[in-house]
Amino acid sequence: MGSAFSSGSGSPDAVVLELRGITKVFPGVRANDHVDLLVRRGEVHCLLGENGAGKSTLMNVLAGIYMPDEGSIRIDGREVSISCPRDAIDLGVGMVHQHSSLIPDFTVLENLMLGRGEGWRLSTGRAQDGLKRLTTTLGVAVDPGAETGQLSLGQQQQVEIIKALWQGSRILILDEPTSMLTPKGIEDLERVLRQLKQQGLAVIFITHKLREAFAIGDRVSVLRQGRLQGTIDRETMKAASATEMQRLVVELMFPGEAETLAHVAELSDLSELGGGGRAATAGEPLLELHEVVVAGQRGEIGIVEAISLTIHAGEVLGVAGVDGNGQRPLAEAIVGQRPLAGGDVRLAGTSLRRLGIGARQRRGLRYVTDDRLGEGIVGSMSVALNLVSKRIGTAPFWVHGRTRPEVIAAHAEELVREYSVATPSIHTPAGSLSGGNIQKVIVARELSLDPKVVVFNKPTYGLDVKTTAAVRARIRGLVDGGAAGALLISTDLEELLALSDRVAVLSRGRLMGIVRNGPGAEQEIGALMIGGEHGE
Amino acid sequence: MDSIFTADFFAAVLSGAILAGMPLLLAALGETISEQAGLLDIGLEGTMLLGAYAGFVVTNWTGSYWVGFLAAIAAGIAVSLLMVVFCVRMGRDQIVVGIAILLSMEGLTSLLHAAQFGQSYPRLDAVPAVPIPGLSEIPVVGPSLFTQPLIVYIGVALVFVVAGLLSRTNLGLDIRAAGRTPVALDNAGVDVMKIRTVAALCTGALAGLGGGYLAIVTAGIFVPFMTGGLGFIAIVIAMLGRGRPVWVLIGSLLFGVALSVATALQLAGINVPTDVVQMLPFVTVIVALALFARQSYLPAALAQPFVRGRR
Ligand SMILES: Nc1ncnc2c1ncn2[C@@H]1O[C@H](COP(=O)(O)OP(=O)(O)OP(=O)(O)O)[C@@H](O)[C@H]1O
Ligand SMILES: [Mg+2]
Numbered sequence: 001m002g003s004a005f006s007s008g009s010g011s012p013d014a015v016v017l018e019l020r021g022i023t024k025v026f027p028g029v030r031a032n033d034h035v036d037l038l039v040r041r042g043e044v045h046c047l048l049g050e051n052g053a054g055k056s057t058l059m060n061v062l063a064g065i066y067m068p069d070e071g072s073i074r075i076d077g078r079e080v081s082i083s084c085p086r087d088a089i090d091l092g093v094g095m096v097h098q099h100s101s102l103i104p105d106f107t108v109l110e111n112l113m114l115g116r117g118e119g120w121r122l123s124t125g126r127a128q129d130g131l132k133r134l135t136t137t138l139g140v141a142v143d144p145g146a147e148t149g150q151l152s153l154g155q156q157q158q159v160e161i162i163k164a165l166w167q168g169s170r171i172l173i174l175d176e177p178t179s180m181l182t183p184k185g186i187e188d189l190e191r192v193l194r195q196l197k198q199q200g201l202a203v204i205f206i207t208h209k210l211r212e213a214f215a216i217g218d219r220v221s222v223l224r225q226g227r228l229q230g231t232i233d234r235e236t237m238k239a240a241s242a243t244e245m246q247r248l249v250v251e252l253m254f255p256g257e258a259e260t261l262a263h264v265a266e267l268s269d270l271s272e273l274g275g276g277g278r279a280a281t282a283g284e285p286l287l288e289l290h291e292v293v294v295a296g297q298r299g300e301i302g303i304v305e306a307i308s309l310t311i312h313a314g315e316v317l318g319v320a321g322v323d324g325n326g327q328r329p330l331a332e333a334i335v336g337q338r339p340l341a342g343g344d345v346r347l348a349g350t351s352l353r354r355l356g357i358g359a360r361q362r363r364g365l366r367y368v369t370d371d372r373l374g375e376g377i378v379g380s381m382s383v384a385l386n387l388v389s390k391r392i393g394t395a396p397f398w399v400h401g402r403t404r405p406e407v408i409a410a411h412a413e414e415l416v417r418e419y420s421v422a423t424p425s426i427h428t429p430a431g432s433l434s435g436g437n438i439q440k441v442i443v444a445r446e447l448s449l450d451p452k453v454v455v456f457n458k459p460t461y462g463l464d465v466k467t468t469a470a471v472r473a474r475i476r477g478l479v480d481g482g483a484a485g486a487l488l489i490s491t492d493l494e495e496l497l498a499l500s501d502r503v504a505v506l507s508r509g510r511l512m513g514i515v516r517n518g519p520g521a522e523q524e525i526g527a528l529m530i531g532g533e534h535g536e
Numbered sequence: 537m538d539s540i541f542t543a544d545f546f547a548a549v550l551s552g553a554i555l556a557g558m559p560l561l562l563a564a565l566g567e568t569i570s571e572q573a574g575l576l577d578i579g580l581e582g583t584m585l586l587g588a589y590a591g592f593v594v595t596n597w598t599g600s601y602w603v604g605f606l607a608a609i610a611a612g613i614a615v616s617l618l619m620v621v622f623c624v625r626m627g628r629d630q631i632v633v634g635i636a637i638l639l640s641m642e643g644l645t646s647l648l649h650a651a652q653f654g655q656s657y658p659r660l661d662a663v664p665a666v667p668i669p670g671l672s673e674i675p676v677v678g679p680s681l682f683t684q685p686l687i688v689y690i691g692v693a694l695v696f697v698v699a700g701l702l703s704r705t706n707l708g709l710d711i712r713a714a715g716r717t718p719v720a721l722d723n724a725g726v727d728v729m730k731i732r733t734v735a736a737l738c739t740g741a742l743a744g745l746g747g748g749y750l751a752i753v754t755a756g757i758f759v760p761f762m763t764g765g766l767g768f769i770a771i772v773i774a775m776l777g778r779g780r781p782v783w784v785l786i787g788s789l790l791f792g793v794a795l796s797v798a799t800a801l802q803l804a805g806i807n808v809p810t811d812v813v814q815m816l817p818f819v820t821v822i823v824a825l826a827l828f829a830r831q832s833y834l835p836a837a838l839a840q841p842f843v844r845g846r847r
Contacts (some may be wrong), residue, residue, distance in 0.1 A: 062724075065845045083842070086725040095723070103717040105836075114713055115724025117706030 002282040015077070016202045017062075017171055022071035026432065027443040028424025029271055031057040034071070039171065043234075044193055044203040046217035048210070051073040051436025052422035055206050056098050059173045063095040064088040075171070088471060089115075093496070094169025096160045096177050098206075098435045098462070099373050104149025112150055112163050134162050138197070139188050151477055153180040153370065154491065161189065165196075173204045179461045180370075182322050182491050190216050197454045208436075208464050214245050222252035229253070233333065254466060261466060285486040286348055287334070287365075287453045293342035294329040295510075303510045304330045306343065311453060311485040316475065317488040318517075320498030320525050326509035327489045329456045334397025334487070335367040336360045347453065361390050364452025364484075366428030368443055368459050372435070376442045379431020383423050384412035386430040386444050389458050415444040420467070425482070435462045443471055447478065454478065455487045460495065476500055497522060543676045547699060548800040549793060551680035555754050559746040559791020561761075563770035564613075564743030564777065564784045565698050572702060573735035574715035575623060576839040578634025582641030583615040583740055583766020584747030589645040591748025592660065592758035593652070601663050601752050605745060607688060608752075610754065612661050612744015617738045624732045627841030636764070646760035660756045661676050663687070685753055692785070694742070699781040711735050712779070715835030728842045730769040743767070765818070765831040772821055778833040787824075 011524065017039040024032040031054045039045045040284055047055050061068045064085040073080055076092055082088050088095070091146050100388045114126045131144050140158050147154060157180045163170055195201055195215055207213055211221055219237065222229040229252040237245065288308045296303035304326045312319045317426055335344055338355040345352045352360055369376050377417050379388045388397045391497040397408050403507060412426040421441045423433055439462050446454060460468040476499060478484050490496050496503050497517060505512040505528040512528040515521050563584055587635040590611035595604030618637055624626045654769045663685040672682040682758070713721040714731045718827055722728050750766070752756045777784035794817045801808055 005822060060845065065723075082725070084725075085723055086727070089725040101717065101720040101723045103713055103720050110709060111720070113706075114709060114721060115726045117709065120707070122704055122706055122709060123665050132778070231600065 012043065014035060015039070015043050016054040016075060018077075019058070019075040019531050020060070020074070022058060022061055022073075023069045024054075024061060024066055025069050026057075027374055028428065030226045032061070032068070032188050035223070035226070035228045037201045037221060037229075039204060039230065039359045041202055042200050043218040044205050044216050046213040046220045047204055047206045047223065048208075048213060048220060049223035050248060050252060050439070051462075051467060052434040053253075055223055055313045056175055056434060057226075058223070059095060059175055059204065059206070061172075061179065063097075063173060064093075065214075066159065071146075071287075081343070087170075089167055092168070092170035093173065093402060094164040094171070095173040096157075096175060098163045098394040098465075099244075100153075100156055100160065100487070102148045102156055102159060103148070105150055106140055106150055108159055109144040110153075111159060116166065125277055128333065130166065131162070134165060136282060138162065138165075138192050140185075152322075152328075154182060154323040155379065155390075158182060158185065161192075169201070171202045171204070175206045176208070176462055177205075177210065178207060180491070184491070186212065206464065208468070210246055210249060211242075213249075218374045220249060222249060224253060224255075229255075250465070251414060253464070257466070261469070278529040282317070283485075285310045286313050287311040287335070288346040289343065290346070291343035292330070292340060292345060294326070294333045294338060295341040295470060296329065304333065307506075307509075307511045308343075309504060309514075310437055311486075311487055313485055314479050315501045316479055316486045316488050316499050318496035318503035319487060319501055319506055319530065320496050320503050321491075321506035322529070325492050325506050326505060329509075330458065330506070331367060331457050331487070331489060335365055337367075358390075362394070364450055366446040367452040368446045368454065370457040370461065370489075372442065372462075377438055378431060378441045380429050381527045382427045383416065383430050383441060384408050384426040384432070386441055387412045387448070389416055390445065391449070410415055410449075415448060419444045419470075436464055436467065439463055439527070440467060440471075443474075447474060451478065451484055451487050453487070455489070457489045458491065459488070460492075472499055493525065496525075507531075545800055547676060547680040549796055550677060552796025552800060552815045553789055553792035554681070554684060555686060555792070556795035558688060558764055559721060559750040559786045560770050560773060560791055562691055562694070562746030562749060563743040563767060563786060564773040565694060565789055566746070566779060567710060567771055567774035568777060568779060568781060568784055569698065569702075569742070571774055571838060572719060572835060572841065573711045573732050574737075574835055574837045574842070575619065575732055575736055576634070577616075577619060577736070577739055577743075578631055578771070579619065579637025579641070579767075580739075580743050581617065581639040581765070582768055583612050583743040583765050584750065584763045584770075585641045585645045585761075586611045586626050587744030587747025588617050588751035588762060589747075589758055590744070592751040595660050595752050596658060601660070604752050604841060605748050608744045608748025609764065610744070612740040612742070612747065613737055614740070615744070616740025619736045620733050623841065624729055624736060627757040629841060630839045630841075630844045633701035640747050642749050642761060643773070647772075649758060649760050656842070657757045662756065663753050691749070695781045695785045702779065702781070705767065707731075707734070712835070715837055718837050718840075720760035720846075721841070722844055728844075730837070732842075743770075769817060769821055770809075772782075772825065775834065776824060776828050779835075790824070791817055791820055818839065 015038050019037040021037060022032050036534045048484045049055050052379055054504040057066065060066045062073065062082065064082045064087050067083060073082060080091055082091065097138055100166055109124065109127055109131065113122060113133060122431055128144055135142055142159060148159060157177060161177055178189060183190065189523050197204060205216060218234050219231060232248060240248065254261060290308055291306045291308055292304060294304035309317065309328065321327060329338060333340055336355065340353065347365055348444065373379065378389065389413060391397055395403055409426060416423060416426055420438050421440045430438060443459060459475065460471050463471060475486055488499055500517050502516050503521065503525055507526055507529060513529060515524045563580055567577055567580055587608040591604040591608030592639065594607035595601045615637060622633045623630045631683060649823060666682045666686050669681040672678045702712065708723060710726050710731045714728050743826045747763065750762065771788040773791065774789055775785055
């Protein structure tokens with residue numbers, strides 16, 4: 001199995017992996033339709049495509065999660081059969097799945113050791129050494145004894161990447177590994193991928209961020225509705241400018257729409273969309289936080305300390321900061337999922353201290369969580385029910401304790417159309433949708449039925465370019481009416497600058513300052529973030 | 537009043553607690569392994585019953601209680617194969633299968649017993665006790681605590697074996713992963729079904745042995761339905777133990793005391809109505825649940841079948 005690291009095995013760009021005619025059908029969807037894909041040694045092959053295009057499915061076939069209905073897989077020119085994850089691992093295929101597959105109440109080390117042990121005894125010592133070596137190469141700091149569930153999502157993503165590398169993979173699949181990483185984390189990952197390439201690994205990299213694909217990728221393949229739309233080869237990628245590349249890819253992803261999408265794709269100037277430099281005419285205060293203190297759960301980082309903020313009608317207040325600096329506790333305390341240890345939250349003048357989650361919901365306070373599968377949806381319930389799951393028992397969906405399926409269905413049909421959720425039907429279990437489409441369901445639910453203040457936690461993570469633009473436009477559209485406000489938590493500075501009127505910087509649970517969006521805001525925010533890290 | 541609490545009384549409670557607590561301990565240890573792997577074995581009581589029956593019959597035939605214990609283990613494993621086939625392999629509802637196992641084992645053992653012995657209840661010879669040199673000479677507690685049949689020492693040793701298995705071995709890590717996030721275990725290339733099968737078989741062996749102990753050591757006879765709720769108490773002990781065998785040991789001894797106090801009270805010459813006495817263990821369950829249930833911890837994927845790729 002060591003052949004990946006020896007230079008003897010064929011020319012540097014020998015084909016390591018060859019997928020031929022892979023077809024996978026789920027009830028009501030052809031997730032992969034005769035897909036062919038070639039991956040070479042020492043390349044980063046980017047796989048792009050809209051939400052629900054079939055990227056994760058194709059990779060899961062390769063990782064032994066799904067058996068394909070048709071097609072063949074060749075590794076190093078030899079036809080192989082991958083019928084379970086063990087087969088894939090033995091063939092040198094390692095995968096970081098789109099949704100976390102870490103065990104939250106295991107330590108980092110225990111998660112890494114899973115499936116890697118030899119013999120009877122757990123060899124903690126050896127694992128610890130290995131982890132130290134890997135973290136040094138990766139340039140990240142991970143506490144091996146930390147309970148994984150207490151880490152921020154960004155840190156969890158790093159642990160997953162370490163875990164895949166740990167398996168000694170020669171073909172490394174990364175399914176949206178950067179959606180939770182900070183720009184710095186992404187840079188580190190890019191550096192690591194370059195190292196791995198040099199060692200002869202083949203990397204398949206799924207992302208929705210085009211810029212990232214162009215920066216890291218040697219070749220790009222695009223899937224659309226289960227079919228391979230095309231592959232852009234190395235020469236073209238080298239020759240084309242960023243804008244040309246973008247046009248090429250967008251044309252493959254959304255044929256015929258390149259014109260209309262040109263202005264939204266992320267490489268263009270985003271500030272046109274956002275509130276950048278808007279006049280300081282905010283409406284009256286909608287949501288006020290007074291000295292809010294949130295106590296952490298056992299061993300948790302990023303506890304909130306005495307934060308005071310005001311969100312006005314017609315305003316998006318951004319919250320910048322590295323993931324895990326108190327963003328989630330803050331959001332949960334506002335919407336009532338976590339008790340306040342001190343201070344007060346007021347919505348349109350009334351204190352929310354004594355109100356539960358449901359009461360806050362009905363008053364128009366909404367929360368788009370970043371824990372998509374954990375608390376965002378109930379996977380086994382239909383899309384339709386998930387769209388009203390925060391309204392159970394209330395009119396018009398329930399009347400006198402009786403469910404009104406026709407009303408729920410009509411509501412669902414409308415939202416599915418409005419947000420173009422790719423689902424076989426509104427009765428499909430929400431858990432079987434693609435990651436991005438689950439995110440659409442969550443956003444649709446929270447933005448429907450008269451929202452007043454919406455707390456967004458990474459609202460566009462995992463969404464394709466087109467949907468990201470649509471959701472961003474909706475967030476702006478929500479507040480621009482002047483009646484509603486939004487708190488936008490994001491680790492993506494571009495998104496914050498594109499949408500916010502003001503940006504608050506959070507570091508270690510403290511408010512470092514608030515910057516009005518406009519020229520020079522980016523530098524000011526950066527300075528506050530650095531100040532927060534070096535302070536104390 | 538103070539005359540009740542004599543040395544005799546304590547000695548009787550202690551030795552009774554061990555006699556009554558061992559079957560609980562063995563079964564609850566078994567249940568702990570299953571629960572950690574994500575299997576809720578409601579049929580534990582049925583497994584114990586068949587173990588008790590097999591242990592009794594084989595000891596009766598062969599005259600060797602060691603062979604009897606082995607038969608009890610084999611019977612337990614046989615019952616747990618039902619869990620393996622229906623729940624682990626076919627993904628059927630664990631509660632339903634568990635109840636079916638319980639009911640069918642109750643029926644089966646009663647039927648076999650009636651066919652074989654009719655209305656007679658043959659007795660087994662008492663299992664000889666082995667004093668631990670030194671410790672057994674401690675006044676009052678010595679003779680009762682440290683003079684036990686060998687199988688008791690084995691049972692206590694098993695507590696540490698299971699504790700070590702769960703926390704110090706690769707298999708233990710896999711078992712705990714199977715009960716928490718089976719998809720993570722599967723992605724890591726470990727066969728979730730295999731791990732859960734191993735766990736179910738361990739549970740069968742331990743619960744069978746617990747039943748065997750009940751018939752061979754505690755009672756010395758087999759009576760249909762003789763487990764009388766012990767299997768369910770063992771499930772409660774396992775849940776309160778939160779996957780830590782030492783707590784399972786403590787819990788079992790506590791319930792053992794509750795079960796044996798009655799006998800001891802009678803020995804001390806106090807007459808309590810038998811109904812009240814028989815309620816004691818169940819009252820203990822309720823009190824224990826009221827006090828500690830908040831801290832009971834169940835693995836996240838308990839009682840959930842695992843199917844790869846299903847979302
Ligand atoms: N286990 C499953 N059961 C039923 N349908 C499924 C299952 N997995 C995927 N699908 C369907 O297959 C299609 C492709 O899904 P897939 O997850 O591969 O998309 P994707 O390209 O990864 O999208 P995203 O960018 O949103 O992650 C979707 O329409 C989805 O609903
Ligand atoms: Mg996907």
